[in-house]
Amino acid sequence: MSAGTRSRGTRFLRVRWRVVLRLACWSVLETGQTFLTGYAPARALDAGFLAGRAGVGLAWLGVAGIGVLLGAYGTARVYAAVAALVEPLRDRLVERVVGRGVRKADRGALSGLTQQVEIARDTFAGLVMVSRSFVFTAVGALVGLFSLAPLLLLVVGPPLLAGVALFAATLRPLARRQEAFLVADEALADRLGAVCPGLRDVTATGAEERIAEDCGRLVDAEFGAARSLARWSVLRVASLAVGGQLPIVLLLAAAPWLLARGVTTGALVGALAYVTQSLLPALHNLVHGLGTSGSRLTVVLRRLTSADAENMEGGEEATRRDESGDAASRQRESAARRAFTPAVPPALSLSGVTFAYGPASAPVVEGLDLVLAAGAHLAVVGPSGIGKSTLTGLVAGLLRPSEGQIEVYGEPVPSAAAAARRVLIPQEAYVFSGTVADNLGHFRADPVPEAELLAAAEAVGMGPLLERLGGPGALVEPAALSVGERQLVALARAYLSYAPLALLDEATCHLDPWAEERAERAFAARPGGTLVVVAHRISSARRADRVLVMDGTGTAFGTHDELLHVSPLYRDLVGSWAPVPARRSEPALALRDADGVDAVARPGLAGDGRHVVAHGPVGQVQASGDLGDGGSLRRQR
Numbered sequence: 001m002s003a004g005t006r007s008r009g010t011r012f013l014r015v016r017w018r019v020v021l022r023l024a025c026w027s028v029l030e031t032g033q034t035f036l037t038g039y040a041p042a043r044a045l046d047a048g049f050l051a052g053r054a055g056v057g058l059a060w061l062g063v064a065g066i067g068v069l070l071g072a073y074g075t076a077r078v079y080a081a082v083a084a085l086v087e088p089l090r091d092r093l094v095e096r097v098v099g100r101g102v103r104k105a106d107r108g109a110l111s112g113l114t115q116q117v118e119i120a121r122d123t124f125a126g127l128v129m130v131s132r133s134f135v136f137t138a139v140g141a142l143v144g145l146f147s148l149a150p151l152l153l154l155v156v157g158p159p160l161l162a163g164v165a166l167f168a169a170t171l172r173p174l175a176r177r178q179e180a181f182l183v184a185d186e187a188l189a190d191r192l193g194a195v196c197p198g199l200r201d202v203t204a205t206g207a208e209e210r211i212a213e214d215c216g217r218l219v220d221a222e223f224g225a226a227r228s229l230a231r232w233s234v235l236r237v238a239s240l241a242v243g244g245q246l247p248i249v250l251l252l253a254a255a256p257w258l259l260a261r262g263v264t265t266g267a268l269v270g271a272l273a274y275v276t277q278s279l280l281p282a283l284h285n286l287v288h289g290l291g292t293s294g295s296r297l298t299v300v301l302r303r304l305t306s307a308d309a310e311n312m313e314g315g316e317e318a319t320r321r322d323e324s325g326d327a328a329s330r331q332r333e334s335a336a337r338r339a340f341t342p343a344v345p346p347a348l349s350l351s352g353v354t355f356a357y358g359p360a361s362a363p364v365v366e367g368l369d370l371v372l373a374a375g376a377h378l379a380v381v382g383p384s385g386i387g388k389s390t391l392t393g394l395v396a397g398l399l400r401p402s403e404g405q406i407e408v409y410g411e412p413v414p415s416a417a418a419a420a421r422r423v424l425i426p427q428e429a430y431v432f433s434g435t436v437a438d439n440l441g442h443f444r445a446d447p448v449p450e451a452e453l454l455a456a457a458e459a460v461g462m463g464p465l466l467e468r469l470g471g472p473g474a475l476v477e478p479a480a481l482s483v484g485e486r487q488l489v490a491l492a493r494a495y496l497s498y499a500p501l502a503l504l505d506e507a508t509c510h511l512d513p514w515a516e517e518r519a520e521r522a523f524a525a526r527p528g529g530t531l532v533v534v535a536h537r538i539s540s541a542r543r544a545d546r547v548l549v550m551d552g553t554g555t556a557f558g559t560h561d562e563l564l565h566v567s568p569l570y571r572d573l574v575g576s577w578a579p580v581p582a583r584r585s586e587p588a589l590a591l592r593d594a595d596g597v598d599a600v601a602r603p604g605l606a607g608d609g610r611h612v613v614a615h616g617p618v619g620q621v622q623a624s625g626d627l628g629d630g631g632s633l634r635r636q637r
Contacts, residue, residue: 016085023081023128027136029074034140034278035147036067042148042270050265078132086125130289137282141274148267155254156247156275160283163243167287170235177229184222191218194416203430207398214414240287244280251275345410347501347530348372348395353404355394364390365401368555370548372532374409374500377524377543379535381573382550388534389427391550392505395532396424408501423499425507429490431481437472439489443497456495459522461515462488484510491519495526502526504533513539538574549573 013020040060048057138160145152195211251258251271258268350370356363364387372378380388393399394406397414411418423443431439440456441448450472457466465485469476478486487510494502502523508516516536520543523531535541542560549556549563549570556567563570 012088016088019081019084023078023085023132026074026077026081027132029070030078030133031136031140031143033067033071033074034137034274035144036064037277038141038144038270038274039147040064040067041273042264042266045266045269046264047266078129082125082128085128126289130285134282134286137278141278144274145271148270149258149263151258151261151263152251152267152271155250155258156271156279159246159250160243160279163239163241163246163283166242167236167239170232170239174229174232174236177225177232181222181225181229184218184225188215188218188222191215194419210398210400236287240284244275244283247275247279248272345374345407346371347374347376347409348532349405349407350395351405353394353401353406355390355399355401363402365394368404370557372530372546374530375528377531377533377545378548379533379541379544379546380548380550381535381541381570383569383573386550388550389505392424392503392532392534395501396422396503398424421499422501422503423494423497424503424505425487425490425494427506427509429483429486429507431476431478431486431489433478434476435472436466436469436474436476436489439476440472440493440496442493443499448496452496453492457492460488460491460495461511461518461522462492465489482510487511488515488519491523495522500526500528501530501532504531506534506536509536513537516540517543541574 040063044057044060044064048054048060142153142157145156191214195215251268255268259265348370349372350368353365353368354363355365368391380391382388390399394401395408395413397406397419400414406413408418409421411421432442437448437450437453440453453472454463454466457463465488466472476489481489487507491507494507504520504523508519511519517539520531520533520540523529524543531544533540533544535544535547541547545559546557547560547563547570549567551569556563556570558566564574
C-alpha cells in the first residue's frame with residue numbers, strides 16, 4: 001500500500017476515533033469469551049471433576065456458557081460499529097467517483113461506482129472484522145494461558161509470533177503479485193472480448209496464427225503471474241502451519257515436561273482449547289482474509305484514489321493558472337481555444353517499415369515511408385509476388401513489422417482502435433450460410449436498416465445479384481455463388497462498415513472492368529473514406545489519385561502521368577496491361593473454387609476478354625519477365 005493511501009486511511013480513522021473506541025469496547029466482550037474458553041474448562045477439571053466435586057465442575061462450565069452469550073451480544077454490537085465505520089468510507093468513494101465522472105466525463109466512472117466501490121466497502125468491512133477478531137482473540141488466549149501457567153506461554157507464544165511475522169512479511173509481495181495477476185487477467189479478458197466477436201473475420205482473413213500468438217502471449221503472462229502468486233501463497237500456508245498448528249504439536253510433545261513442572265492436567269487441556277478453539281481459527285481467518293482481501297482492497301483503493309489524485313492535481317493546476325492571469329489574458333486564452341482546430345491525422349502513415357517472413361529471409365518491405373491523407377485514393381501496383389498483399393497485411397495489423405511504425409488515423413498498428421478504423425477485403429471473399437442481410441451487416445453491431453442495405457448493394461453493383469437472390473431476407477448458400485458474386489457480397493459488407501479506411505487486396509479480380517470501376521468509385525466516394533487498392537488492371541491505377549509502384553529494389557510514388565515519365569517499371573506494367581481484341585469470352589477454368597463453381601458465369605463477372613485474373617491472363621498480353629519474383633521493397637532513392 002502506498003504512503004498516500006496509508007495517510008488517507010489514518011486520517012479517516014482519526015476523524016472517527018469515537019467509532020473506533022466503541023468498536024474496541026464491544027470487542028472486549030469477545031476477549032472475555034475467549035478467556036473463558038480455556039480457563040473455565042481447566043478449572044472445571046482441576047477444581048471440579050478431577051477433585052471429585054462435580055458441582056464445581058458444572059458451575060465452571062456454566063460460566064463458560066455465560067461467556068458465550070456475552071460474546072454473542074458483543075458481536076452483534078460490533079457489527080453495528082463496523083457499519084458506522086464502513087458506510088462513511090463508501091459514501092466518500094461514491095462522491096469521488098461521481099465527481100470524477102461529472103468533471104472529466106470518465107468512462108470508467110460507472111465501473112467504479114457499480115463494482116470497485118462495492119468491492120472496497122465489502123472488503124474493508126471484512127478486514128476490520130478479521131483483524132479486530134484476531135487481536136482481541138489473541139489477547140484473551142494469551143492472558144488465559146498466563147493465568148493457567150506461565151510455562152504454557154513458552155510453548156505456544158514463540159511459534160505463534162513466528163507465524164504472524166512470516167505472514168506479515170508476505171503481505172507486500174502478495175499484494176504486488178495479486179495486482180499483477182489482476183492486470184494480466186484484465187488484459188486477457190479485454191483481448192478475448194475483442195477477438196471472439198470477430199472469429200469469422202479472423203478465419204476469413206487467415207489471421208488465426210497471428211491472433212493465436214497474441215492471445216498466447218497474454219495467456220502466458222497470466223499463467224506466469226498466477227504461478228508467482230501461488231509460490232508466495234505457499235508461505236501464507238506455512239505461516240498458518242507454524243503459528244496455529246505447530247503449538248498443538250509442541251503442547252502434546254512437551255506434556256510430560258510441563259506436568260513434571262507443576263502444570264496441571266486441566267491447565268494443559270485449557271491450553272489445547274485456547275489453541276484449537278481460538279488461536280488457530282482466528283489466525284486462519286487473518287491469513288486468508290487479510291492475505292487475499294487485503295491485496296484486493298489495496299488494488300481497488302489505489303485505482304480509485306490515483307484517478308482522484310490526478311483529477312485533483314489537474315484542478316489545482318487549473319486554479320493556479322486562472323489565479324495567476326488577469327481578465328485580459330484569460331479572454332485571449334479563451335479566444336485562442338475557440339480558434340484552435342485540431343489537425344486531422346493522416347489516414348495512413350508508415351515510417352521506416354521493414355518486414356521479412358523469417359529471420360534468415362530477405363526483407364519483403366524495407367525502410368518504407370508513406371503518408372496518405374484522409375480521403376485519398378491510392379493504387380498499389382507491382383509484379384506478382386513482390387509484396388503488395390504483404391503491405392495490406394501490415395496495414396491491417398495481420399502482420400507485424402520487424403522495424404518501423406504504422407498508424408491508421410493516428411492509432412498505432414496493431415491495436416483495437418486501429419482495427420476499428422480499417423476494413424480489409426481480400427481476394428478470396430468470405431460468405432457464410434445465412435441471410436443476405438446477415439452477410440452484409442456482419443461488420444455492424446446493430447441490425448442495418450433495409451434501405452441502407454439496398455443503397456449499399458446498389459452502390460457497389462450488387463443490385464442485380466440481390467434481386468436474383470430474393471432480397472435482404474433471402475437465404476444464401478455459399479456454394480451456389482460464383483467467386484465473383486462472393487466478391488460483390490464482401491464489397492457491400494465492407495461498404496456498410498464504419499471503418500473509414502478500405503483496403504481492397506485484389507478484391508475485384510473476378511469482376512469485369514465496368515463492375516470493378518463501379519465498386520472502386522463507390523468506395524472512393526464514401527464520405528470521409530480513404531481507399532487503398534492493390535490494382536488488378538491499369539484502369540484502377542488511372543482512377544487513383546496516387547500510385548505506389550513496388551519492385552524488388554525501390555519504390556516510386558506519384559500520379560499516373562508522373563510515373564509514366566519517371567518509372568520504367570511502371571511503363572512496363574502499363575504496357576503489359578494493354579488489352580487486345582477478343583473474339584469470344586471464355587470461362588476461367590483454372591479459377592474453379594473448392595465448391596466447383598466457375599468464377600465466370602454471369603454478366604458483370606470475369607471472362608469478357610479484357611480481364612487479367614490472379615493466376616494468369618485471359619485474352620490479354622503480358623510482357624515476358626514482368627511477373628518474376630522480386631527481392632526486397634525499399635524506398636525510392
